Amino acid sequence: MISIPSSPSTPSKPPLAPVTPRWQLALLWAGVPLCALGFFQYRLWEHWHSGRFGELLVLAALSALLAWPLRRFARWSWAAALALPWSLALVLFADPLPVAATLVLAVSALALGGLLLGQEPLPLQLVAGLVLLGGSLAWLLPLPVHYVWSYLGLAIVLAALARNRIGPSLRNARSLWRDAVAAHPRAAALAVLALGLASTGCWLPTLQVDDLGYHLRLPWELLQDGRYAMDAETHIWALAPWLGDVVQAFPQVIGGAEARGPVNALWILLTAAGVWRLAAELGGDARARWASVALYASLPLTAVLAGSMQTETPTAALLVWLVALIARAPMQGSRGLYAGAVLLGGLLGLKLAAAAMAIVLLPWALWRHRAALRPSAALLAGALSLAVGTSSYVYAAVLTGNPFLPLFNAWFRSPYFAMADFDDTRWHAGFDAWLPWHLTFDTGRYLEAFAGGGGFVLMVLAGAWILALVQRRTSAIAAALALSLIVPLIPMQYLRYVFPACVALLPLLAVTAARVDPRRAGWMLAGLCVLNLVFQANGHWMLRTGAIKETVLALGDDAASFRHYAPERILLARMRLASPGTGNVLALDAEVPHAAETGVRARTISRYDPSLAAAAALADRDATGAAWQSLFERERIGEVLLRKDTLNPAQRAGLQRAGAVMRGEQGPAQWWSIATKGQRP
Incomplete structure (x- = not known):
């Protein structure tokens, strides 16, 4: 058959991009004057701490200065060149031994997660592996098996079994990283810089009150005694969900020293990867994906939680990856279902509120993937979730009579707590339609923080949220994430509890903004990141009093911070x-x-x-x-x-x-x- 060439004609013009209705543009940008109104009404400049923002500028300039030779002579991308000084800073200020022990944790988790999810992206394998490792060790907490030799032996066995899988996974991850950076080098560099600034919270030693009075107990008991006593008589939270503390304990037992900073840095990287992946699943281009990562890094609570052992840091990682799994194309086979089951079990093992944020996503998930669901696979996935996440509830029920001790004790009537439901009356400022406004500008009523300490996403991107709700392609995920955000605020209006849901919402907002106004949305998102960083110190009183600067000047000597704060x-x-x-x-x-x-x-x-x-x-x-x-x-x-x-x-x-x-x-x-x-x- 002979092909006949077409007759010559004038080149056809590329199709014009669809014109965005003016009302959508107006709604998208309405958040900017709304934020400005709140800024002036609450006189936020009086709450601004210029010293901390100055420190961030100095650190950013130093990292760029150190990265320049790698960019100039080694021809590295700016993103890769900036990542190196921030990584070395973590080793310097968090100490090499805890960092090395955390790398052992990461390799063990990658080996374990790869057994179940070998074809999934490396960050998802890592997240699932951390949950599987922590969930398994949690069942063994009362047994005297938690020693450096047993943990190292387990790590060696896992690494040996996975030696043929870890290498290809790492090479594939490096290739994906290079492609992602090459797609938008400037946005990637700015996102890495923002992540570096957020990671400064990982440099601090453990200083926050809940950590010193509660979270450190489990890791130190395993380090000192090789087992966990589960003594609800002397601590009401002794049997509360403990997955986060078990994961923290693994490198502490191996290294003989606390590893909170490096472990949190690992969680932050995994969350950033999940945010990027979720933006990709929602159809965002490279700029929108990196903007989502930068928004996450710029949130004041990202840096604040990096300095603590609170569960919201790992919860954000698990929740974002769970949403990314649900948002992707309907699954083929059962691997995606089992991955979601592991993440759901991990959220249950972290905190009951974290599980609630995930459970409200299930109707959307079941509907979206209804064609691929099989009863036998669904039952097995449910059993896997329970096996991973219920150890604390089972032990609490057996030892105290209340699986949620000290919660709901008016119903369970355990003798280890008053016959009343646990409540913190400080955080009952009221639940109404104005709550996003108050969370943004009157933050001290909802968190141990200062005005603006939660960031300004809920105001600046309020229009993007409404647009995502009304647009057909995003209405389901927008509604599901709205429920995930609302549910933890109903019983108690405490901002930290909704941080993971806010993080999961960021890719949707960034992608929606870029889709509605592709030419100018980048300026809005960049300005929002800067505004969040300007008020980073308002997220916690220690950031306002120079804790990071003290750590830097002491070159990581924890005693300097201890003398001041603990x-x-x-x-x-x-x-x-x-x-x-x-x-x-x-x-x-x-x-x-x-x-x-x-x-x-x-x-x-x-x-x-x-x-x-x-x-x-x-x-x-x-x-x-x-x-x-x-x-x-x-x-x-x-x-x-x-x-x-x-x-x-x-x-x-x-x-x-x-x-x-x-x-x-x-x-x-x-x-x-x-x-x-x-x-x-």
């Missing part, structure tokens, strides 16, 4: 060296329960131990100190941490009657020893 940690380090460890350790200030790192020996008179707090209140009524002396004996207290400016007369008299001797002092904190039976002071 002097008890210096005394506890001395205690570990000097004390034989036969007596329990009591934190005598209810507002400073910094004893979790003493593991099973930890006692506090704070909200973490209601029965001991009640006994302490009774002892305070006895000015002679006899009641306190009796309490010390009954609780087998051998060491006491106190703040000298809050020590009351009854406590002082009790220490004197018990023969306590001061062993150390650091700033306002003191360490006293009490002779117990069989032990001399």
